[in-house]
Amino acid sequence: MKLAKLASFIRDYFIAIFSFLLIFLLTLFTYSETRKKSEERNAKLFAMRTEQVTDALDKRMKDYIQILIGGKAMFTSSDSVTRQDWARYYEALKLEKNYPGMQGFGYTHVVRPHEKEKHEQQIRSEGFENYRITPETPRDLYTAIIFLEPFSDRNLRAFGYDMYSEPVRQSAMRIARDTRQPTMSGKVRLVQETGQDEQLGFLIYLPVYQDNVEPESIQERQRLIKGFVYSPFRVKDLMKAVLADEFEDIDVEIYDGAEPSKENLLYSTSPQLYYGSKAREYGSLSTITIGNHTWRLYITAKEGFGRTTESELPYYILLGGSIISLLMFFIIWSLSNTRRSNSLKQTITDNATAALFILDSKGYCTFMNPAAEEMTGYTLEEMRKKPLHDMVHYKHLDGSPFPAEECPMHNALTNIKPLRGYEDTFVRKDGTFFNVSCSVQPMVESGSDNYTIIEVRDITDEKQAQQAIIESEARFRTMADNAPVMIKIMDDATNFMYVNKQWLDFTGHTFEQTINMSWKELVHPDDIDRKEQVTLQAIEDHSPFRLEYRMRRFDGEYRWVVASNTPRFGANGEFQGYIGSIIDITEIKEAERKVKQNAELLQKLFLEVPAVVGLVRAQDYQYVLANPGYRKLYGNRPLVGRTVFEVHSEEEGRELINRLDEVFRTAKPFVGNEIPIPAVERGNNGELAHGYFNLVYQPLVDANGAVEAVLIFAVEVTELVNARKALLHTNEELSGKNDELQRINNDLDNFVYTASHDLKSPIANMEGLVTLLRDILQGKLEAEDMQVLDMVQSSINKLKGTIADLAEITKVQKELQSAAEPLSFESMLQDIGADLEEPMKETGAVLKTDLQVGSIVYARKNLRSIIYNLVSNAIKYKSPNRPPVIHLKTYEQGEYVVLEVQDNGLGIKKEQQHKLFTMFKRLHTHVEGTGIGLYIVKRIIENNGGRIEVDSVHGKGTTFKVYFRQVPVEQEV
Numbered sequence: 001m002k003l004a005k006l007a008s009f010i011r012d013y014f015i016a017i018f019s020f021l022l023i024f025l026l027t028l029f030t031y032s033e034t035r036k037k038s039e040e041r042n043a044k045l046f047a048m049r050t051e052q053v054t055d056a057l058d059k060r061m062k063d064y065i066q067i068l069i070g071g072k073a074m075f076t077s078s079d080s081v082t083r084q085d086w087a088r089y090y091e092a093l094k095l096e097k098n099y100p101g102m103q104g105f106g107y108t109h110v111v112r113p114h115e116k117e118k119h120e121q122q123i124r125s126e127g128f129e130n131y132r133i134t135p136e137t138p139r140d141l142y143t144a145i146i147f148l149e150p151f152s153d154r155n156l157r158a159f160g161y162d163m164y165s166e167p168v169r170q171s172a173m174r175i176a177r178d179t180r181q182p183t184m185s186g187k188v189r190l191v192q193e194t195g196q197d198e199q200l201g202f203l204i205y206l207p208v209y210q211d212n213v214e215p216e217s218i219q220e221r222q223r224l225i226k227g228f229v230y231s232p233f234r235v236k237d238l239m240k241a242v243l244a245d246e247f248e249d250i251d252v253e254i255y256d257g258a259e260p261s262k263e264n265l266l267y268s269t270s271p272q273l274y275y276g277s278k279a280r281e282y283g284s285l286s287t288i289t290i291g292n293h294t295w296r297l298y299i300t301a302k303e304g305f306g307r308t309t310e311s312e313l314p315y316y317i318l319l320g321g322s323i324i325s326l327l328m329f330f331i332i333w334s335l336s337n338t339r340r341s342n343s344l345k346q347t348i349t350d351n352a353t354a355a356l357f358i359l360d361s362k363g364y365c366t367f368m369n370p371a372a373e374e375m376t377g378y379t380l381e382e383m384r385k386k387p388l389h390d391m392v393h394y395k396h397l398d399g400s401p402f403p404a405e406e407c408p409m410h411n412a413l414t415n416i417k418p419l420r421g422y423e424d425t426f427v428r429k430d431g432t433f434f435n436v437s438c439s440v441q442p443m444v445e446s447g448s449d450n451y452t453i454i455e456v457r458d459i460t461d462e463k464q465a466q467q468a469i470i471e472s473e474a475r476f477r478t479m480a481d482n483a484p485v486m487i488k489i490m491d492d493a494t495n496f497m498y499v500n501k502q503w504l505d506f507t508g509h510t511f512e513q514t515i516n517m518s519w520k521e522l523v524h525p526d527d528i529d530r531k532e533q534v535t536l537q538a539i540e541d542h543s544p545f546r547l548e549y550r551m552r553r554f555d556g557e558y559r560w561v562v563a564s565n566t567p568r569f570g571a572n573g574e575f576q577g578y579i580g581s582i583i584d585i586t587e588i589k590e591a592e593r594k595v596k597q598n599a600e601l602l603q604k605l606f607l608e609v610p611a612v613v614g615l616v617r618a619q620d621y622q623y624v625l626a627n628p629g630y631r632k633l634y635g636n637r638p639l640v641g642r643t644v645f646e647v648h649s650e651e652e653g654r655e656l657i658n659r660l661d662e663v664f665r666t667a668k669p670f671v672g673n674e675i676p677i678p679a680v681e682r683g684n685n686g687e688l689a690h691g692y693f694n695l696v697y698q699p700l701v702d703a704n705g706a707v708e709a710v711l712i713f714a715v716e717v718t719e720l721v722n723a724r725k726a727l728l729h730t731n732e733e734l735s736g737k738n739d740e741l742q743r744i745n746n747d748l749d750n751f752v753y754t755a756s757h758d759l760k761s762p763i764a765n766m767e768g769l770v771t772l773l774r775d776i777l778q779g780k781l782e783a784e785d786m787q788v789l790d791m792v793q794s795s796i797n798k799l800k801g802t803i804a805d806l807a808e809i810t811k812v813q814k815e816l817q818s819a820a821e822p823l824s825f826e827s828m829l830q831d832i833g834a835d836l837e838e839p840m841k842e843t844g845a846v847l848k849t850d851l852q853v854g855s856i857v858y859a860r861k862n863l864r865s866i867i868y869n870l871v872s873n874a875i876k877y878k879s880p881n882r883p884p885v886i887h888l889k890t891y892e893q894g895e896y897v898v899l900e901v902q903d904n905g906l907g908i909k910k911e912q913q914h915k916l917f918t919m920f921k922r923l924h925t926h927v928e929g930t931g932i933g934l935y936i937v938k939r940i941i942e943n944n945g946g947r948i949e950v951d952s953v954h955g956k957g958t959t960f961k962v963y964f965r966q967v968p969v970e971q972e973v
Helices: 002-012 014-077 083-093 113-125 153-158 167-179 218-224 235-243 309-351 370-376 388-392 408-415 460-481 501-507 511-515 525-541 586-608 628-633 650-666 718-776 783-814 825-835 837-843 860-876 910-915 933-943
Strands: 105-111 142-149 201-209 225-234 250-256 265-268 283-290 293-301 355-360 365-368 419-427 433-443 451-458 486-490 496-499 545-552 558-569 575-584 612-617 623-626 670-680 689-701 707-716 821-824 846-851 855-858 885-893 896-902 947-953 957-965
Touching: 002 014, 014 083, 014 105, 014 201, 014 225, 014 235, 014 250, 014 283, 014 293, 014 309, 083 105, 083 142, 105 113, 113 142, 142 153, 167 201, 167 218, 167 225, 201 218, 218 225, 225 235, 235 250, 235 265, 355 370, 370 451, 408 419, 408 433, 408 451, 433 460, 460 501, 486 501, 496 511, 501 511, 525 545, 558 586, 612 628, 650 670, 650 689, 650 707, 689 718, 718 783, 821 825, 821 860, 825 837, 825 846, 825 860, 837 860, 855 860, 860 885, 860 896, 860 933, 860 957, 933 947, 933 957
Parallel strands: 846 885
Antiparallel strands: 105 142, 105 225, 201 225, 250 265, 250 293, 283 293, 355 365, 355 451, 419 433, 433 451, 486 496, 486 575, 545 558, 558 575, 612 623, 612 707, 670 689, 689 707, 821 855, 885 896, 896 957, 947 957
């Protein structure tokens, strides 16, 4: 069909189409050739501009590096460079004029920690009284800015700043130092920034070494580094100087590093970034390496790049040729169309179903089509005798006159205004009335009188149909509003078309709100996907569907509803949507849920209860119910439906039947604990085993008090009874073992105490003999002999210390039961401080306390031993680089009182910390000791139910945390 229409169109307008195609194809060929040449010229121009930008930036940065090399030459040529020398050199270069873009030209001096104070005093002596290296936190190395020109405005903020303290600057300075090459940093915020017109920045460093040497190895370069000649740059100021006004036809984006990204952006001439997008026709990504650092340059051509009169020529050709070809087509097409339209208009007019009238400026009819003659009963000759209003529109339905001045159609003619959809009644020639819908269109043409076209449709049948629909809809609404369910009508896109009163009462929305909302606004979020899936499938199949879901009521509560939906079809069978009814079933769902929940609970209780449950009917002693535990008790034999006499042997069922008889007879429950049952079949193999059970026989009675059945509930406690018997036997054995161990432990302590006491006398004799021998042989022995005597004396002293430690360990064991008493931490520290006063003065130790818990219930000697050992160790194992600072604090943590002792001493290596509390183990041998102190501390703490923890960093210090129980726990041996 479409091909036939296309063929007909081509046949009717062949000359117009051929003329258009010929001229347009010639235009396209000419446009293509000229545009290709223009694009080639623009591509070459863009490549040249890109190269110019890269070369300009590379050349300028190399010039800056040469300036830094010149600054380094000052240090090479002179042993001392003064601030005045540096300023004169800067002024001689005239950098602000010749090389704009540099924020400054400076020198930063390397200062070791031990040189810091002397360095600051030296600079202050030059007249800078407030000079100091910033930031002031201690570091392993400082690099202070001491020369910076121009020494004014922003640059004053950088005087004394340690650039080595900032990671990005430090990285560049390290590379420059280790490579001897100028090095550029990554992007930073310069300390010169004041908060106004802030810009990103970077710096270039050139190392200067001591004695003007050029070290070959990296180690030598790190050792001999003296300072850095450097320059800071504010990127925007620098790029304005480099690019100037020469590159206004392109945009430049500079990214710091090898990866172009928004985070690495250093500078952009445009607020909009174009890298990664295809917003512009020309774009080029290039790489430039400056001072061991990489920049990525992304250059794009702005709109209008390379645009000249010559570049616009292809578009002028395309536009002009298109206009000419179209004009030629429309001229020829118009000529052909004019001939066809006249005959077509006549055909349309004659065959139109609506009445058409053409009136002159006075309202007389000059033309009417056949439909108008049939509708009114007048011929054109008859209609011309009077104005149209006087012929068909001169009176109302009640016969009263209808003046022309009141007629909207007449007014539209008079005022030359169009009128659409005007409905009224006309009068036929025979005097009958009929309903019409009129459209009036005044036509105004210059040089001639105005005329008007009126289209009239007979809508009598439509009016009758509309009235019938209105009456039917009213009956439907009355019926729907009085229905006991919610009713909705939806179109094929699930939009609401109608809802009844029950719906409005339930949702709390007005009819207008409902019509304009989506059904998803009323459905519970968890049910939307399921309802949508079912609804869409039903729409696709044009089938009815029923669905349960939750719907929001006017008070915000989601209620369960069931919706039944029936498809609606038009007169021609087309699918129009659904009509549905909705019922609130929340109470039904809740009842179902409770019934199901109770059933599941009973089922679970019956099957999973860790007990034996059975139900025996009184009428015939038949098992009505037996859970898995009950069946397992009797070898999983089938029980339900059989009597107790059938399933149990005489021995097995004797007591069971006797108890059932008693409960059936008295209607009173039987309760028994740990009842021995001598015959229990564990497996279905005929073997009987003895067991113990807690039993309940509960009678179930009817309304008359007669026993209908007995519920048997039993919990087996055989293992509990056997375990209690075994526990009693084990306790008796443990009691004997405990007595034996107590005796052995006492014998061992007595032996150690006796041995240490008995050894003291021989050792004292040996010590006296050595002293006597030393006095007798005074002046007669050689140096080597005296050294031997000293070694003997040292060995005796060590032996005395070991014996004393053994005695102390035995003493600690004997004092496990020492009486606890309320003790004050502050009083204890005053007592210990008096003992440690001399070593604290010698070492310059400082003890700082924070006692959040002031007192504790503990044995006095034990608490003193713990605190004394920890504090004295903190003094003894101090760092040679700093005086000891000891922080001691107490606080509560859960059920413990925590004593924390922190020092800044030598610290302990991670791999040695597990040996710290071992007897006679010493991790630092340069200080006298036996290695027994921390062992005793740990034993005291653990014997009283506590624990001790250590956290240490080698070279920085150690923290001990002692956890005391609030009430001491006695250890059972």
